[in-house]
Amino acid sequence: MNFLKGSLAWIEERTGAMAFVAPLMFHHVPRNAKWWYVFGSATLMFFTIQIVTGVCLATVYAPSAAQAWQSLNYIDTEVPMGWMLRALHGWSSNAMVVMMAIHMLQVFLHASYKYPRELNWITGVFLLLTTLALAFTGQVMRWDQDAYWGLGIGAAIADRIPVFGDQARALLLGGPIIGGETLNRFFALHVFVLPGAAIALVGLHMVLIIKNGISEMPKPGAVVVPSTYRKEFEERMHKDGVPFVPDAAQRDMVFCGVCLIGLVALAAFYGPFGPGGIPDPTLINTNPRPDYPFMWLFGAVSLLPPASETAIMLIAPAIVVLVLVAVPFLSNSGERAPSKRPAMVLLALVTVTAIAALTWEGTTSPWSPVMDGWSSLPTPSEFTKGRTPLEMQGAVVFQFAQCRNCHSLDGRGGKRGPALDDIATRLSYDQLVRQVQQGGGNMPAYGKNLDSAQTAAVVGFLSTLHPFNEPDAMTPGAQLPLPSGAATIR
Amino acid sequence: MSESKEKSCGCGGCGCGSAPAAASKSEQRRGFMFKVGAGLLGVGGLLTALPIVSYLIGPATKRFSNIWVNLGATSSFPAGQTRFATFLNPIRQPTDGDSAKTACWVRCIEAGQFQVFAINCAHLGCPVRWFEQSKLFMCPCHGGVYYQDGSRAAGPPPRGLFEYAWKVEGDALLIDAGRLPGLEESV
Numbered sequence: 001m002n003f004l005k006g007s008l009a010w011i012e013e014r015t016g017a018m019a020f021v022a023p024l025m026f027h028h029v030p031r032n033a034k035w036w037y038v039f040g041s042a043t044l045m046f047f048t049i050q051i052v053t054g055v056c057l058a059t060v061y062a063p064s065a066a067q068a069w070q071s072l073n074y075i076d077t078e079v080p081m082g083w084m085l086r087a088l089h090g091w092s093s094n095a096m097v098v099m100m101a102i103h104m105l106q107v108f109l110h111a112s113y114k115y116p117r118e119l120n121w122i123t124g125v126f127l128l129l130t131t132l133a134l135a136f137t138g139q140v141m142r143w144d145q146d147a148y149w150g151l152g153i154g155a156a157i158a159d160r161i162p163v164f165g166d167q168a169r170a171l172l173l174g175g176p177i178i179g180g181e182t183l184n185r186f187f188a189l190h191v192f193v194l195p196g197a198a199i200a201l202v203g204l205h206m207v208l209i210i211k212n213g214i215s216e217m218p219k220p221g222a223v224v225v226p227s228t229y230r231k232e233f234e235e236r237m238h239k240d241g242v243p244f245v246p247d248a249a250q251r252d253m254v255f256c257g258v259c260l261i262g263l264v265a266l267a268a269f270y271g272p273f274g275p276g277g278i279p280d281p282t283l284i285n286t287n288p289r290p291d292y293p294f295m296w297l298f299g300a301v302s303l304l305p306p307a308s309e310t311a312i313m314l315i316a317p318a319i320v321v322l323v324l325v326a327v328p329f330l331s332n333s334g335e336r337a338p339s340k341r342p343a344m345v346l347l348a349l350v351t352v353t354a355i356a357a358l359t360w361e362g363t364t365s366p367w368s369p370v371m372d373g374w375s376s377l378p379t380p381s382e383f384t385k386g387r388t389p390l391e392m393q394g395a396v397v398f399q400f401a402q403c404r405n406c407h408s409l410d411g412r413g414g415k416r417g418p419a420l421d422d423i424a425t426r427l428s429y430d431q432l433v434r435q436v437q438q439g440g441g442n443m444p445a446y447g448k449n450l451d452s453a454q455t456a457a458v459v460g461f462l463s464t465l466h467p468f469n470e471p472d473a474m475t476p477g478a479q480l481p482l483p484s485g486a487a488t489i490r
Numbered sequence: 491m492s493e494s495k496e497k498s499c500g501c502g503g504c505g506c507g508s509a510p511a512a513a514s515k516s517e518q519r520r521g522f523m524f525k526v527g528a529g530l531l532g533v534g535g536l537l538t539a540l541p542i543v544s545y546l547i548g549p550a551t552k553r554f555s556n557i558w559v560n561l562g563a564t565s566s567f568p569a570g571q572t573r574f575a576t577f578l579n580p581i582r583q584p585t586d587g588d589s590a591k592t593a594c595w596v597r598c599i600e601a602g603q604f605q606v607f608a609i610n611c612a613h614l615g616c617p618v619r620w621f622e623q624s625k626l627f628m629c630p631c632h633g634g635v636y637y638q639d640g641s642r643a644a645g646p647p648p649r650g651l652f653e654y655a656w657k658v659e660g661d662a663l664l665i666d667a668g669r670l671p672g673l674e675e676s677v
């Protein structure tokens with residue numbers, strides 16, 4: 001024991017390490033800082049796991065467009081515990097994004113970004129951007145069909161930048177096509193530039209936490225007055241604060257421990273993400289989708305009105321970043337309690353709801369045609385019962401002309417266009433002919449692609465699609481059904 | 491150290507430039523040396539940065555021109571039909587692997603008359619598929635639809651499909667290909 005103490009003193013005298021670390025460990029934090037404050041630590045833990053597993057994966061992964069996909073399969077199937085390392089890296093990446101989002105939400109709801117913690121918030125915003133960039137470049141590392149066509153989408157968006165679109169795209173792709181230099185460019189970002197930036201930002205974030213202290217739980221009436229805040233806060237911490245280790249750290253430890261066990265369980269049970277199909281762009285029977293952190297963006301891009309989507313795609317991200325950075329400058333004093341900031345609570349609620357809804361929309365993507373709907377889905381039998389041969393023929397034309405790719409019957413088929421189960425109650429025979437031949441309302445015109453016999457058949461079929469006991473649609477201006485008394489007079 | 495104590499600027503000899511006019515000779519020399527050092531570092535830094543920056547923005551400054559690629563005999567594209575064709579990108583790099591493979595749709599309007607469409611949807615670049623029965627191209631991403639002549643039929647694309655320039659040499663159909671098609675160019 002004495003020897004150990006002696007050695008430590010020897011090291012301390014030469015390094016001053018304890019003198020440096022002690023304030024980090026034992027600085028006073030608010031007594032009431034309880035479970036709300038664990039999410040930042042969990043984010044940092046997942047980031048540490050990303051670094052460790054990432055370095056391990058880099059020892060086998062081949063960052064070359066010709067071999068990346070094969071090397072991932074090699075890691076999954078041949079390298080001992082390779083699949084588990086990839087699973088940990090993938091699940092921990094998602095967990096890091098989720099924890100960071102919860103952490104940010106908590107900081108926003110408690111207005112911890114107010115004086116003097118404006119820069120804590122801003123470094124946090126840049127950490128968020130860096131993390132999302134790591135997630136996107138990580139998806140590219142998988143170098144499968146989703147990665148290839150995801151890059152295609154990135155290239156198409158860069159291409160829409162006015163004047164410099166061509167150059168921006170070339171910088172993104174590292175050349176005139178999506179290829180070897182694209183993967184290597186993203187590899188350099190993913191393993192050197194972005195982790196370096198993240199580590200530097202985490203360091204800055206930590207320095208600011210030590211300098212400004214951890215904010216107290218908000219209390220209605222306990223307003224932030226910049227001119228007196230720091231002095232009063234330091235007095236309160238001195239009098240009533242508790243040392244970070246062990247009082248606050250123990251909660252972080254419990255939460256991080258549970259997270260870690262959960263992570264290992266998820267990784268072991270569900271395994272690694274992909275790689276999906278081989279990145280051969282001539283295999284076009286693919287249905288590219290982004291990873292979950294970007295599903296809401298995929299949804300948003302799909303739902304934009306085409307006329308303004310270029311402007312929105314290029315300008316909206318800049319505005320979002322600007323607003324996030326501006327948050328602490330727009331209001332850096334006054335009340336912190338959520339109950340006194342109903343508008344901000346509402347804003348947070350709306351944002352979370354919007355992202356959740358867009359993620360759901362992106363996952364189900366009702367705007368995408370079901371590419372094999374026409375060939376793989378049966379015609380529901382109740383829609384064929386009692387039909388004439390012409391109408392049966394129409395049901396065949398309906399399948400073969402790929403109508404089912406965009407229109408559903410009995411809930412199955414594309415959701416791009418309206419469901420047609422009761423179309424005959426909404427469109428009359430003449431309107432159906434017009435709609436099929438001329439299209440419109442985001443439907444292609446089939447006039448040139450169906451001959452008149454096919455059109456007659458398919459419209460014949462469609463005009464039988466109405467629920468029992470509901471009348472057919474009438475052409476506006478056509479003779480209205482007469483009241484029952486009038487019929488006998490006529 | 492005694493020198494800095496003598497000074498009255500209050501900055502503790504930090505070299506901030508507010509030294510009194512009666513600074514000693516060695517201090518003047520130090521100020522000069524600092525300027526020379528800053529200048530040399532600046533020039534050296536610029537000289538180093540120049541190749542680094544040019545290297546990094548190289549992809550945007552280097553010009554790539556398309557090259558005529560042989561898609562095969564014209565007889566493999568029957569009149570009135572639209573067929574799938576693939577080729578190796580002529581401006582591929584050694585490390586491209588499978589990603590150098592490229593696909594396109596070849597429509598033979600009548601003997602000797604062709605339209606060659608890029609596989610990429612004009613909306614966000616996803617690969618469009620041809621449906622012979624309805625004579626439509628459909629995109630799996632956001633539902634862009636095109637007619638058989640490549641013109642936009644429905645969905646979010648801002649224009650029709652990108653077309654490659656083509657020519658027939660002898661019996662072979664050639665297209666002018668290479669760069670990933672994009673809105674800024676006609677391809």
